[in-house]
Amino acid sequence: MTALAVGGVADHVHALLSLPSTQSVSKAMQLLKGNSSKWLRETFPQLEQCRFGWQEGYGAFSLGVSGVEATRRYIESQEEHHRVRDFAEELRQFLERHSMKLHPAPAD
Numbered sequence: 815m816t817a818l819a820v821g822g823v824a825d826h827v828h829a830l831l832s833l834p835s836t837q838s839v840s841k842a843m844q845l846l847k848g849n850s851s852k853w854l855r856e857t858f859p860q861l862e863q864c865r866f867g868w869q870e871g872y873g874a875f876s877l878g879v880s881g882v883e884a885t886r887r888y889i890e891s892q893e894e895h896h897r898v899r900d901f902a903e904e905l906r907q908f909l910e911r912h913s914m915k916l917h918p919a920p921a922d
Contacts (some may be wrong), residue, residue: 825901
C-alpha cells in the first residue's frame with residue numbers, strides 16, 4: 815500500500831491510502847496498526863508508560879481518483895477542522911448524509 819496523506823489529532827487519525835487490488839482493507843489496517851505500533855515502541859521506548867494503543871475498529875471509505883486532492887486537503891487541515899466540530903459529530907453527520915450506518919469491524 816502507499817500512504818498518500820496521513821494526519822490527525824489527539825483522538826483519531828485519517829490516512830489516505832492507495833491499496834493494491836489484491837489487498838483487503840482489513841489486512842491493510844492490520845499491517846498499518848501493527849507496524850506503526852512496533853515503530854512507536856522501538857523509536858520512542860520512553861513512551862512505554864503512555865499506554866498507546868489503537869482502537870479495535872476502523873472506518874474505511876473508497877473514493878475515485880478525482881477525490882484524492884480534496885481528501886488530501888481535508889486530512890491536512892484536521893486540527894483546524896476539529897476546532898469547529900469534534901470527530902464523533904462529524905462522523906455521525908457524514909454517515910447520515912450518505913445514508914450509512916456504523917458497523918463493527920469484521921472478525922478476522
